[in-house]
Every structure is written in C-alpha cells, then in structure tokens.
Amino acid sequence: MENYKYIDSTGVIIPDTGDIKTEVQNEFRAVFGDDLDVSDSTPQGLLIAAETNARANVVRNNAALANQINPNISGGIFLDAIWSLTGGERDKATRSQVMATLIGSPGTNIRARVRARTTAGDTFESVSSAKIDNTGKVNVLFQSLEFGPVPCGTGSLTEIVTSDAILGWDGITNDSPAVIGTLSQSDLSVRNLRRRTLALQAVSMPEAIISRLYTVDGVRSLSFRENISNQTQTIDGIEMKPHSIFVCVYGGTDDDVARTLLNTKSGGCAYNGNTNVSVVEPISGQTYEVTFERPEIINLLIKVYIRKGSLNTTGITTQAQTAIMMYANGEIEGESGFAVGEDISPFEIAGGVNEVYPELFVSKVEIAKESDGVFSTNEIPIALDEVAAITISAITVIIQ
Structure with a gap:
C-alpha cells in the first residue's frame, strides 16, 4: 500500500x-x-x-x-477552473426580490436589513434604508435571506419580525409577486454547457455559432445546418438558400438569439427560418434582418409499465414520472433529453428511469404523439425544426 x-x-x-x-x-x-x-x-x-x-x-x-x-467528471471549484479556460462561468445563486410597501407614521426612518416574513414563513430583509413619506407609505426592495427560488406571492409579505420592529412602522405588504431567485448552476448543468460551448472564443465556424447560442439566457437546445454550395439545397429535410445557415433555437428571446447570430456568423452568409428580427449593429448603425427557426412543439404521451415484484407500490408512480421528467429536461448525466431534432426512444426513456431509480423494473415504455394518440414501442422521429415536449400529466404509470 x-x-x-x-x-x-x-x-x-x-x-x-x-x-x-x-x-x-x-x-x-x-x-x-x-x-x-x-x-x-x-x-x-x-x-x-x-x-x-x-x-x-x-x-x-x-x-x-x-x-x-477530467472535465467530464470534475465538479465544484475544479470544474469552474477548467471551464474558465474557454471563457465559461457558472451561474451563481440569486435571492428572490420583492418590492414591499412599508406602512406607518410619516417621517419614520426605517433602517436597512429590517426583516419581514411571508405567510409561508419565509424571511425577507430590506436592502436599503428608507423614510416613510407624508402618505404614510414608502416602497423598499426586500430580498430573501436564503438563496434560490423562495416564493412570495402578491400580498403575502405581511409579518414584521418582532426583533426588528421600529416605533412608527406599523405594517408591510407587497402589491406584486417576487422575482424568484435561482440556485447555483449544478455541476451536471455546467458539464453539459461546457461541452456545448468549447468554441465560445471563435466566430464563423458552426461550432462557434452553436457555442455562442448556448450562452444565450434561456436557450435549451438547438439544431444547426450549413449549405456551403452556391445552389439551393435540401439538407436533412430543410430547404436552404445558397451559402446559408439554418439554426433552429428552442428558448431565449428573439432579440438575444438574433443579435448573437449577427455577431457570430460569417459576413455575407444568408439565413433560413420562420422568425425574422431586425437588429441594429451598434458600431455601424446599420439594420440587419436576421432570420432563424423556432421549432414546432411535438407534445407526447407516455405509458410506462413497471413490474411490482416485491416493491411497495407507494410512490412508484411519482418516482417514474419524476425520472421521466428529469430525462426529458436533460437532468441525467450523459443525456441531452428532449432536444431540437432528437428522436424520442422508448428504450432510452426506460434507461433514464432506471438511472434515477435502479430498483424499478421497467418492463415496457410506449410513446405516442398527442395529436394522434397511437402508442407504440417504436421511436418517434423528430425533425430538425421540431422539439418533443412532455408534461407530468401526460405520463401514465401502469403497475403490473
């Protein structure tokens, strides 16, 4: 040893x-x-x-x-260091924020970091000091003590923390819901995004365009094709103009996607797609028409058959549904989930269930398009301008 x-x-x-x-x-x-x-x-x-x-x-x-x-295995600060070599950075955790209305006697000074609770018991604190005006009110931004998606619905921030009470401050409420915070980006998400953005520091090449698009906030998946000939061609079912690119993007705002395409693609390269956005180039001031594709959503139905065996049936349905949703959302290591242009395989779905819950014996998975309801164990082909989608209510678990 x-x-x-x-x-x-x-x-x-x-x-x-x-x-x-x-x-x-x-x-x-x-x-x-x-x-x-x-x-x-x-x-x-x-x-x-x-x-x-x-x-x-x-x-x-x-x-x-x-x-x-090994970037495919590493985590934490080690993964952050590797990703920083190609310009990547983990999304940090944020707090929920809500604009609160403080009620009390005019002229009352409210110090920063006073706390209040929601009806659900979550604690928020003010980010700045304030003074109640002549109307007996003042608006102050509050944020949750905890990082992550701490909820605060309209009118739910109502309780002043006793130890923070101030003479002249009588009450608190909120007229609008909180902007929900987020958790720190997980290692799984970072590893997946790093693999997709290795060409982040380049331009023009397909890898560079794909990498840049995956850094756009909200982009979940995309497909890309390029026609390098001087003639119109049909490539993988997509009719493309001469010397053009086809990008089908699921997620992100139209403006963000269009601006990223304009900044990354080769000059003079034409576009294809069903979405057109006018983008002003900030240096020259010229307006460009940027075109890309938004995918057609193919809603699915899923039946998963699970052999009970010696298992307690309590919770099996929830476990199977949760595992399938994790698979569809790409939350399982090594799986891209329901992505643009990716065929849907019952076998892969079953594998996703067993990856999350190895104790479940999945005997069969059947899938169908919601539009026809015809279930089968065969793959459902998804075109480059389509993306599959599933909701938890569309997953039926049959315990045998």
Whole structure:
C-alpha cells in the first residue's frame, strides 16, 4: 500500500477492497506470525478491518481528486477552473426580490436589513434604508435571506419580525409577486454547457455559432445546418438558400438569439427560418434582418409499465414520472433529453428511469404523439425544426 500509485498511463486506479484487506492481513502475519488468526471476529480482525477501511478511504479520496483533471467528471471549484479556460462561468445563486410597501407614521426612518416574513414563513430583509413619506407609505426592495427560488406571492409579505420592529412602522405588504431567485448552476448543468460551448472564443465556424447560442439566457437546445454550395439545397429535410445557415433555437428571446447570430456568423452568409428580427449593429448603425427557426412543439404521451415484484407500490408512480421528467429536461448525466431534432426512444426513456431509480423494473415504455394518440414501442422521429415536449400529466404509470 505504501507504493500505491493511483494514476498510470491508463488512467485512475482504484484497487479492490478485498486486495487491500489481504495485504493488511499479510502485514499482520509478518509481524505476529503466520499462525495468527485474522478472522473478522477476533480483536486483530477488527484492527485489520479498521486499517483496511482507512486505506480504502485514502484510495477513494486520491481517485476522486485525480479525476478532477477530467472535465467530464470534475465538479465544484475544479470544474469552474477548467471551464474558465474557454471563457465559461457558472451561474451563481440569486435571492428572490420583492418590492414591499412599508406602512406607518410619516417621517419614520426605517433602517436597512429590517426583516419581514411571508405567510409561508419565509424571511425577507430590506436592502436599503428608507423614510416613510407624508402618505404614510414608502416602497423598499426586500430580498430573501436564503438563496434560490423562495416564493412570495402578491400580498403575502405581511409579518414584521418582532426583533426588528421600529416605533412608527406599523405594517408591510407587497402589491406584486417576487422575482424568484435561482440556485447555483449544478455541476451536471455546467458539464453539459461546457461541452456545448468549447468554441465560445471563435466566430464563423458552426461550432462557434452553436457555442455562442448556448450562452444565450434561456436557450435549451438547438439544431444547426450549413449549405456551403452556391445552389439551393435540401439538407436533412430543410430547404436552404445558397451559402446559408439554418439554426433552429428552442428558448431565449428573439432579440438575444438574433443579435448573437449577427455577431457570430460569417459576413455575407444568408439565413433560413420562420422568425425574422431586425437588429441594429451598434458600431455601424446599420439594420440587419436576421432570420432563424423556432421549432414546432411535438407534445407526447407516455405509458410506462413497471413490474411490482416485491416493491411497495407507494410512490412508484411519482418516482417514474419524476425520472421521466428529469430525462426529458436533460437532468441525467450523459443525456441531452428532449432536444431540437432528437428522436424520442422508448428504450432510452426506460434507461433514464432506471438511472434515477435502479430498483424499478421497467418492463415496457410506449410513446405516442398527442395529436394522434397511437402508442407504440417504436421511436418517434423528430425533425430538425421540431422539439418533443412532455408534461407530468401526460405520463401514465401502469403497475403490473
């Protein structure tokens, strides 16, 4: 063990725990004699087990640390460092924010960071000081103490935290709902986005256009084709002008997508698509007409058959539905989910369920387009200008 090398030319090595235990047993016999009883029930057996566990933990720690140089496995600050090499940065967690109306006696000074609670018990605090005006009111921005999607509906911020009460401040409310905060971008999301944006620092090339588009806020997936000939061509079912590109983008605002395309594509390259946006180039002031495609949404129906076996049926339906939604949203490692131009496979959906809940025995998955309702175990083809969609209510779980 003292000569253990956890990296060689083939990659990271994790020795079998049984081999480590055998090595420790041999070390004990070398010290106390070959006739030493090393069975687990003996005192020395317990010491051997403890030493084996300690060495195995070192092995796993070394392997986990060594794997941080692999961007497809790394996480946390290691992944952030790798992604920064190509200009990427993790989306940070944000707090929910709401404009609150403070009610009280005119002239009352309200210090910053006073707290109030919603009817659901979530705590918000003010971000600045204020003074109640002659109307007996003042508007102050409040933010949640916790990061992430903390809800605050209209009229729900009503309780002043007792320890923060101020003489002359009588009440609080909000006339509009909060702008909901977000959690920090997950390692899974960062790894997926990094793979899609490796050409972020380039321009003109297909890889560069795709990379830039994936950095647009709200873009979930896209498809791309290029016609480099001087004639109109039909490529993968898409009719394209000479020397043009076709980009079908799901998500993001029209303006953001159009501006990104204008800034990234080659000069003189034509567009194709069903969405046209006028974009003013800020340096020259010229207005360009940018065209791209928005996908047709293909709503699906899914039936998943699960063999009960010895499982308790409580929660099976929810588990299966949750797993399918995770698969569809691309929240499973190595799966792109329901993306633009990606065919939908019942087999892949079943694999997604088992990835999330290995204990579920999926005997069959059937899928259908909502438009015809014809279920089948065959793949449903999705064109380059289409994207599949599913809602949890469209997933039927049949326990056999």
